[in-house]
Amino acid sequence: MASFILDERDQRFILNELLEVGKLCEHPTYADFSEDMFNMILEEAQKFATEEIFPTLTDSDKEGCSLEDGQVHVPKSFHRCYKLYCEGGWNAMSHPPEVGGQGLPIVISTAARDWFMHNFAFTSYPGLTEGAAHLIEVFGTEEQKKKYLPKMMTGEWGGTMALTEPNAGSDVGNLSTKAIRQPDGTFKLQGTKIFITAGDHDLVENIIHPVLARIEGDPPGTKGISLFIVPKYIVNDDGTLGRRNDYEIAKIEEKMGIHGSATCLINFGDNNECYAELLGEEKQGMKIMFQMMNEARIGVGMQGLTSASIAYMHALQYAKERLQGSSIEHFKDPTAPRTPIINHPDVRRMLLWMKSYVEAMRALMYFAAYCVDKERITNAEVEREKWHGFLEVLTPICKAFCTDIGFRVCETAIQVYGGYGYCSDYPMEQFLRDEKIASIYEGTNGIQALDLVGRKLGLNKGAYFMGLIGEMNSVVDRYKDNPHLKDLAHDVQAGINTLADVSMFFATSAKSGKFLIPISNAYPFLMMMGNVVSAWLLLWEAGIATEKLDTICSGKGIDPSDHAALSGLVKENKDAAFYSGKLASARYFIKNVLPEVDATAKAIKSEDLTVMEIAEESFAV
Template sequence: MPGFDAPIRELRFLLEDVFRFDEKTAKLPGFEDATLDVVMAILDGAATFAREVLVPINLPGDKESCHFSDGSVRTPHGYKAAYNLYCKNGWPSLASSPEWGGQGLPPSVALMVREFIASGSMAFGMYAGLSQGAYRAILAHGTDELKATYLPKLVDGSWTGTMCLTEPDSGSDLSRLRTRAEPDEQGSYRITGTKIFISGGDHDLTENIVHLVLARLPDAPPGTRGISLFVVPKLIPDSATGEVAPDSDNLVSTGAIEHKMGIRASATAVLNFEGARGWMIGQPNGGLRAMFTMMNSSRIGVAVQSVGVSEISYQNALAYAKERRQGKAPGHCGEQRATPDAIIDHPDVRRALLTMKVLVEGIRALYVESAMLLDVRASQPDSTEGEAAESRLALLTPVLKSFISDCAVQITDLGVQIHGGYGYVHETGMEHLFRDARIVPLYEGTNGIQALDLVTRKIGLEDGRVLDAWLASTDQVIASASNIEPLSHLVSAQRRAVQHLRDATDALRAWSNGNELDQAGAATDYLRLFGLVAMGAVWLRMAEASSAAREREPHLASFHNGKIGAATFYFQRLLPESDWRFDSVMQGARTLMTLGSADF
């Protein structure tokens, strides 16, 4: 079974040396109490919870999977006890508003905790994670009555939430959505239709589940402009007490659960709404907008999950590479020794481990940086800074979701490979992490859909000013690192990659006038190029911070040497992929559409 030691030192470095949490988030109105020391204490608690409560149920929960019988889901052994403790410890309420029982901490803190939880058990984290989206949607768009009924329960974790979007014919294409909502005589609606792939759609962790459901009103226009959002509880709360009685079932039934490649302890349900009572939130036909409140939060959540599952894979690959001894490493030739060398001393294994290290630390830096934009937005939504943070998040969300999730698959794949044949068997847990990770490029909008969002909508946001400002920020990172002599070759590699991204952006903007095919054909390569540049920027910042801190903190010399060495590896061996991606972007759809579909 994999071990886990939460990356506390890593996060302290990011918050203190790289992103200056105390001068940023902890200076924001409302977050003054969230000093670095407070945050680190919270993270220490989450680390213990993940290691002691979640890791032990993760691998067995994968083997056992969820059970489905008589229309109900039972989670694997230990999941209910873990969830109870999760609530008792107050983990669900970290970033929720004190008005509804929350702790009012910055959103970034909740996300870092989610990273640890995903390391402990990605499947467990999904039950809790989706409640955040439901909370946010009801908070932003619900009536006072709905808020009073649902928010306290979501905040303390007594109830969980779901997002019910997908239908059999309506996955990436929400315009085909068919679920109907008809007004009843009580001011609520009757929801009828089938939803699939609903994470946490049923389970035995809580007494109630709050489904957020997209459906069409009777007079709705076709397409995505005719979709509304409804709160549909599994059990209908008593209007006086807000509590649920055992016989208060709504007309929602679970048709089946999926047998999945991974996250098998997370129930993925087919839900049948058979005239179930629902309450509209947001405007009629304005459901998509309300849903995006949840979606964007979920997409960043996917990035955080990706980092969590990657981290535990990396840690275990590293431990194995230090322990497993096979053959003589070059450089030791000729020497006759009793024991072979640890495989970490073999350059090819070293290359794989460095790739894992650079990617996992890079993607963590990427999400933490964005999480601190969430803090700005949460603290002062209506300020110029808040709006700028909102815009930048809108730009970066598809990159965070796709680039980071692709990295998670790559990292956990390397975790398997470093273990050799042992990586392929259940006991080491490495293949389990890889199977769990494989979901992240698929759900919450496939990575291909994210790439289209980036090239068709996000690069033109506010007439392109949002992206231009982000590019300018990467120039500042370069300018700052340029002052440090040992980083000069890293800086020149990054400068070249940024220029590629600028040129690629110009091409995409030119194509946006009537050349949608090229735009779409370049989308995935463009997103990858964007991600590589973004990762270059955070690695430059980390290298700069470590260069400075190394002198100040001689006791951490090994840590900072590791950072600078990893950064060097990134710029010399991984970032050059950006030349290839740039080249592909510039070809648009040229080579893609020459074949007819019959020629395949």
């Protein structure tokens, strides 16, 4: 059954040919795995996604969630899917085997999620459980781990992440949920949390909420925040479920998309009986949450990638089948046969634009995940710091760049479908609606830009950012004398230089007291950096593709610079077509999209601050 979720060849290319993930198995942590096994896992992920997850996408959107007598019900089709997902072990892919996980490298679980996350309404349930379990795994006491982890790992229990309040969204420090200390060392919670994904549902028998709150008497702001475990049913010492905890699901939100995901408003402690256990140390709530942030933000970036990927794959298929108009050579002849729209220049432009971005984002997301693995298994301090640095700097790009570009890819894919793309008979408009949330939650993209410019650029005295610049330069160096790639390498080098230059410009501006320049340009800078990072990755991909294409050509006795012979080969040989497509992605992107960074640099350097100067009264009268 065809699924059009993603190009599996591209997935294998990035894992096996670009990152060479098989080499991770040389390390004792992953010695039980092999490249064959990774491939087999991804075969199975593909099968499961195609046969079980994708088919629930449309019906769950139409059915949505319901709240009856205080209990949330998810779309019916999710029940079978969730059961099989947990039976398959997909819900605990990267947790260590000691706590009941499968111990996969993060880059492989990320690749498996690449198949699953197009249906984010579904994957949010096991995904939130994973996040909550990870918090308990890292910060819980032995007793808490024993009490909560096993059933969360099997998927019998769920988890959430209860941070947001009506007056504490981006400004978490402003939260007002309070924790009242009890004589036995536990707490009672009182307060309201909103927008809690998977806040309640009927897929599991118990739900474990990590909740941010302030212990009575603790200071205001982020410094006074602690983290608590609030179970839906209080767990007895023997592991059985006790009383229903004192909180209430007041409503589920009506949203633009991800209708199958229950977004809950929760009132804790209306009867003053909301049991809570401290997780980690007091007043360390924000610090604990921040440790999980990279992981969660990369997860949301995946939503941008997967939405873009499925939208592109659908648009491509449609463009090959949909007949409309005559080909450009016969445009004056009304009797000429109708042609598939993929032959129209503007449609090709949209397709190649989407293709190059999807491939760049896939490489970026997998590379970021690979950094987590490398950091985990590297013993040498300097080397480990290098991978950690890449991850710190790239996390806001993964989250904000991929979710905003993901949305634009969905929009462009609708455009390829024309009027049908706007109609709900086709899934295109749902891809767009479902994706939109990704730029908003887990720290809005504006917050991500401030994180990048305000924190990450200067982190470790700027060494992390410069480390990434160095890594990008080394790829350029590798291909700057390659006859097929040297003009592209030259352009990418110019892009990297511009990026480094603007970052220096920000530093100088800040030093001279002009803080508003970096702050008000944080978002354009983030998107500019995303484009440079994309160009770097696409050049790297093209470099490998060139080598492989040369090998195929020499095997067939074809001169790679003979265009006619090469196009003949591409028609016949799937691998040749794929590698040739990689070169096209890189060339198109570097020649047509990358120049946008020059415009952004010019705008930033103009030091224009109209955004700050315009009076509120003047926005509209």
